[in-house]
Amino acid sequence: MKKQLSVILLLAAAVLLYLAPAYSQEDMTQLLDPAFTTHQRPAAVFNHDGHNEKAEIEDCSVCHHVYEGERKVMDDSSEGTPCSECHAVDAEEGTPLRMAYHRMCTDCHTAKGKGPVTCGECHVDK
Amino acid sequence: MSIPGIRDRKIEDVGLQAGVDRLTEDQIQKTIKKVLKGETGAKLKLYAETCMRCGLCAEGCHYYMSHDKDPSYAPVSKVRQTMWEILRHNGKVSPEFIYGCAQIAYTECNMCKRCAHYCPLGIDIGYIISVVRRICHKLGVVPLYIQDTAHSHSATMNQMWVKDDEWPDALQWQEDEARDEIPNLRIPLEVEGADIFYSVIGPEPKFRTQLIYQAAVLMNETGQSWTMPATPGWDNSDMAMYTGDYEVMGRIKRAHFDTAMRLKVKRIVMGECGHAFRSIYDMGNRWLGWKMHPVRVMHAIEFYHELLEKGQLKIAKTFDTPVTLHDPCNIIRGRGLMDQAREVVKAFCPNFVEMTPNREHNYCCCAGGGVINCGPPFKNVRVEGNKVKAEQLIRTGVPVVIAPCHNCHGGLEDIIHAYKTGQELKFLIDIIYECMEKPDAVE
Amino acid sequence: MNAAYEFVVGPLAWIAGAIFVLGSIYRLVSMYALAVKKDYSSLPYMDLKYSLRSIIHWLNPFGTAGWKASPWTAAVTFIFHICLIITPLFLLGHAVLLETFHGIEWPTISDGLADGLTMLVIAGCIFFIIRRATVDKLKYITSGMDWFVIFLVLATFLTGFAAYHQWLNYQFILILHILAGEAMLASIPFTRLSHMIFWVFIRGYMGSEFGKVRHAKDW
Structure with a gap:
C-alpha cells in the first residue's frame, strides 16, 4: 500500500516538474496560451529570454503593452496579466487573441526585417 | 498540321478537287479571315477557348x-483537325488542308448534335462544323453532288431541278391515281385562306410520289382545309x-414563307422530313431575321x-407486326416530338418495341x-460510320423500322442492306394510310 | 527570404488578385459586347429558366449522358472541382493571413480536412495527367495549354501540401506555393481556366436553345 502511494506521488511530482517550465517565464520555450481551448497548429516556438536578448528588448511594455482606448500607455506594462484578459479569443470588438499574437510577432519582425514571418517558422511540426 | 486522320482516308471527289485546285494559301487566308471576323463572334471564341479537351x-x-473508337472520329477530333488548326494558323492553311476540312465537315459529321448531351461545358460542336462548312462553301470546296442540289435550289427554288410545270403535273398525276381509290379526292392548288399549306421536299414529286398520294388521302379523309x-x-x-450557302438558304426560306403568306394560310404542315424542319424552324428563320418562324410551322408528327x-x-385496323421507332435528330433533339411520335405509333401499332438508346x-x-446528299463517293463513309446503328436495329429484333424522316430513310435503308438486318423501313404515313378509316374510299 | 515572402504575400498577391478580378470583368464584359455585335442570332434565345435547368442537371454527376458514359472521369471531375474550390477558400492558413493583414474574419475548415481535400486534388491531377497521356482520344487532341493548366494546379497543391507538412526547405517551398497559386489565379481569365468564369453562360446558352427552341433536354 505504502509502496503504491509513493509511486503515485513520484509520478505526480514528475508531471509537475515536467509542466513547470511552460509556466515559468525564465525557461519558456513556446507560446501555449491556456485561453485557446483547441489548438489547430503546434504551439509557436518562443524562447522568452533568448528572444529578448537577441532582439535587445529591455522594456517589457514593448510586448506587454497597456492600452487606454486607442492610445498606448507609455510608462505602464502588463506582464503577469494574461493577454486574453483584454484580447478575448472571440472578441467582437478590438483585437481577438489569435490576431493579437500574430500581429504582435509578425508586425515587429516585418518592421525590423528580422525574425520569422511565415506560418511554419513559428508553428513548427515536431 | 498533319496528323493521322482525314489525310489517311482521302476520298476523290470532283467538286472538292476542282475547288482546291483553284486556291492559293493567300486566297484561303483572306476568305477565312473574312468569315471569322464577319460572321463569328463570342460563340466560336468561347468554344475554342474553353473546350477542356x-x-x-x-x-x-x-x-x-x-x-472501334478511332480517336480521329471523335467530335472534338474533327474540330481539332479543322477549326483549331485554322485558328492556330490564323487561316493560313494549304489547299490540301481545306480538302480535308471539307471532307470531314461535309461527310464525317451529320451535325446531329448528339454530342451535345456529352459535353459538360455545353459546347455546340455542330455549330463549329457548320462554320467550317461555311468557310469551305466560300472557298468553293463542296462535294459535287450536294453542290448540285444547292445549285438546283438557287435556280429552281427546289432541290431536284423540278421544273415549274412538272410540279403541278406531279400533283395532278397523284390526284388522278388517288381518285381510283377515293373518287372525290382533290389536291387543292392555290386555295387562298386555306387552313393548311402542305409542304414537301423536292424528292417527293421526283421519286417518292406515294407520300404525296398518302398525304392527300389523309387530308381528304380527315376533312382538312388544305x-x-x-x-x-x-x-x-x-x-x-448544309453546304454553308446561307444566302441561298435565305432565298429559299423567304420563298417558302412568302408563299404561305400569299396563300394566307394559318399554318404550314410539312411532311416527314427532318432537315427541312430544321431549316424552317431553326436556321432559315434566323437568317431572315425572324426569332421564330413567321408562319406557324408543324411537322407531320x-x-x-x-x-x-x-x-x-x-383507326380502322391495327398494324400488328412488331415495330420500332427511329428518333430523327431534327425533330426530336430539334423539336422534342418524341412523346407525340410514340403516341401516334402506339395508336396504330400494338407491338411497339423501343430501341436503345432512344x-x-x-x-x-x-x-x-x-x-x-454528298452522293455515291461517300456512301461507304456513312455506312461504315454507322455500324452502331445497325447493331441497335438488330437488337430490337423487330421486322419493321419506322423512320419519320426522309434522310433517315435513305441512311437506314443503306445500313439495313449493308449489315443485312433484314428489316423493312416505313414512314409513319405508310402505316397511317394502311390502317386509317377512309370513309370515301370505294371497295 | 523574409523580403521575398513579404513581396509575394504583399504586392504580388494584390497584383494577382487584381488581374483575376479585373481580368475576369474585362473578359465577361468584352465577350458580352462581342456577342451583342456578332451573335445576335443566338443571344436573344438566352433564357434564365432553361439555363438553370441545364446547369442543375449537369451538376449531377450521375444525371447526364456524358457523365454516365464515363463514370470514373465524372466522379473524379466532381471531387476534383469541389476540393479545388473549397480547400483554398476555407484554408486556415489563408484565413489567418486575411485576419492578420486586414482584420477580416473568414470561415475555415480544419487543417486535417484540408489536408485530405488537398490529397484528393493531387490525386485528381494525377488521374487527369495519366488519362491525358494514355487515352488515345485524348492524346489526339491534347495541346500545350492542356498540360500547362493541369500542371499549374498540380504545382500549387503539391507545394501547398509540402509547405503544410514543412517538408524540404519550408520557406522556399512556401514561396513557391504562393507563386504558383498567384500564377493560377492570374491565369484564370486568360487561359483555358477561363471555363471557370464562362461555364455558366456556355452551359446556359445550350440549355436555353434546347429548352426554349428545341423542347428537348440537353443532358
Whole structure:
C-alpha cells in the first residue's frame, strides 16, 4: 500500500516538474496560451529570454503593452496579466487573441526585417 | 498540321478537287479571315477557348463508336483537325488542308448534335462544323453532288431541278391515281385562306410520289382545309443550309414563307422530313431575321398527333407486326416530338418495341446533315460510320423500322442492306394510310 | 527570404488578385459586347429558366449522358472541382493571413480536412495527367495549354501540401506555393481556366436553345 502511494506521488511530482517550465517565464520555450481551448497548429516556438536578448528588448511594455482606448500607455506594462484578459479569443470588438499574437510577432519582425514571418517558422511540426 | 486522320482516308471527289485546285494559301487566308471576323463572334471564341479537351464527347458520336473508337472520329477530333488548326494558323492553311476540312465537315459529321448531351461545358460542336462548312462553301470546296442540289435550289427554288410545270403535273398525276381509290379526292392548288399549306421536299414529286398520294388521302379523309401552291416556294427542303450557302438558304426560306403568306394560310404542315424542319424552324428563320418562324410551322408528327387527339383521324385496323421507332435528330433533339411520335405509333401499332438508346439520345441515321446528299463517293463513309446503328436495329429484333424522316430513310435503308438486318423501313404515313378509316374510299 | 515572402504575400498577391478580378470583368464584359455585335442570332434565345435547368442537371454527376458514359472521369471531375474550390477558400492558413493583414474574419475548415481535400486534388491531377497521356482520344487532341493548366494546379497543391507538412526547405517551398497559386489565379481569365468564369453562360446558352427552341433536354 505504502509502496503504491509513493509511486503515485513520484509520478505526480514528475508531471509537475515536467509542466513547470511552460509556466515559468525564465525557461519558456513556446507560446501555449491556456485561453485557446483547441489548438489547430503546434504551439509557436518562443524562447522568452533568448528572444529578448537577441532582439535587445529591455522594456517589457514593448510586448506587454497597456492600452487606454486607442492610445498606448507609455510608462505602464502588463506582464503577469494574461493577454486574453483584454484580447478575448472571440472578441467582437478590438483585437481577438489569435490576431493579437500574430500581429504582435509578425508586425515587429516585418518592421525590423528580422525574425520569422511565415506560418511554419513559428508553428513548427515536431 | 498533319496528323493521322482525314489525310489517311482521302476520298476523290470532283467538286472538292476542282475547288482546291483553284486556291492559293493567300486566297484561303483572306476568305477565312473574312468569315471569322464577319460572321463569328463570342460563340466560336468561347468554344475554342474553353473546350477542356476532355474527350467526353467521343462516346456521343456514331462515327467514333462505329470505328472501334478511332480517336480521329471523335467530335472534338474533327474540330481539332479543322477549326483549331485554322485558328492556330490564323487561316493560313494549304489547299490540301481545306480538302480535308471539307471532307470531314461535309461527310464525317451529320451535325446531329448528339454530342451535345456529352459535353459538360455545353459546347455546340455542330455549330463549329457548320462554320467550317461555311468557310469551305466560300472557298468553293463542296462535294459535287450536294453542290448540285444547292445549285438546283438557287435556280429552281427546289432541290431536284423540278421544273415549274412538272410540279403541278406531279400533283395532278397523284390526284388522278388517288381518285381510283377515293373518287372525290382533290389536291387543292392555290386555295387562298386555306387552313393548311402542305409542304414537301423536292424528292417527293421526283421519286417518292406515294407520300404525296398518302398525304392527300389523309387530308381528304380527315376533312382538312388544305392547299398546295402551284408556284415555286412549295419545296421546304434546304441543302444550301448544309453546304454553308446561307444566302441561298435565305432565298429559299423567304420563298417558302412568302408563299404561305400569299396563300394566307394559318399554318404550314410539312411532311416527314427532318432537315427541312430544321431549316424552317431553326436556321432559315434566323437568317431572315425572324426569332421564330413567321408562319406557324408543324411537322407531320405533330399534325398526325393533333388529328388523333381531335378524333379526325380514326383507326380502322391495327398494324400488328412488331415495330420500332427511329428518333430523327431534327425533330426530336430539334423539336422534342418524341412523346407525340410514340403516341401516334402506339395508336396504330400494338407491338411497339423501343430501341436503345432512344429519344434525345438516339443514334443518328448518318445520312442527315447533308451527308447522304454528298452522293455515291461517300456512301461507304456513312455506312461504315454507322455500324452502331445497325447493331441497335438488330437488337430490337423487330421486322419493321419506322423512320419519320426522309434522310433517315435513305441512311437506314443503306445500313439495313449493308449489315443485312433484314428489316423493312416505313414512314409513319405508310402505316397511317394502311390502317386509317377512309370513309370515301370505294371497295 | 523574409523580403521575398513579404513581396509575394504583399504586392504580388494584390497584383494577382487584381488581374483575376479585373481580368475576369474585362473578359465577361468584352465577350458580352462581342456577342451583342456578332451573335445576335443566338443571344436573344438566352433564357434564365432553361439555363438553370441545364446547369442543375449537369451538376449531377450521375444525371447526364456524358457523365454516365464515363463514370470514373465524372466522379473524379466532381471531387476534383469541389476540393479545388473549397480547400483554398476555407484554408486556415489563408484565413489567418486575411485576419492578420486586414482584420477580416473568414470561415475555415480544419487543417486535417484540408489536408485530405488537398490529397484528393493531387490525386485528381494525377488521374487527369495519366488519362491525358494514355487515352488515345485524348492524346489526339491534347495541346500545350492542356498540360500547362493541369500542371499549374498540380504545382500549387503539391507545394501547398509540402509547405503544410514543412517538408524540404519550408520557406522556399512556401514561396513557391504562393507563386504558383498567384500564377493560377492570374491565369484564370486568360487561359483555358477561363471555363471557370464562362461555364455558366456556355452551359446556359445550350440549355436555353434546347429548352426554349428545341423542347428537348440537353443532358
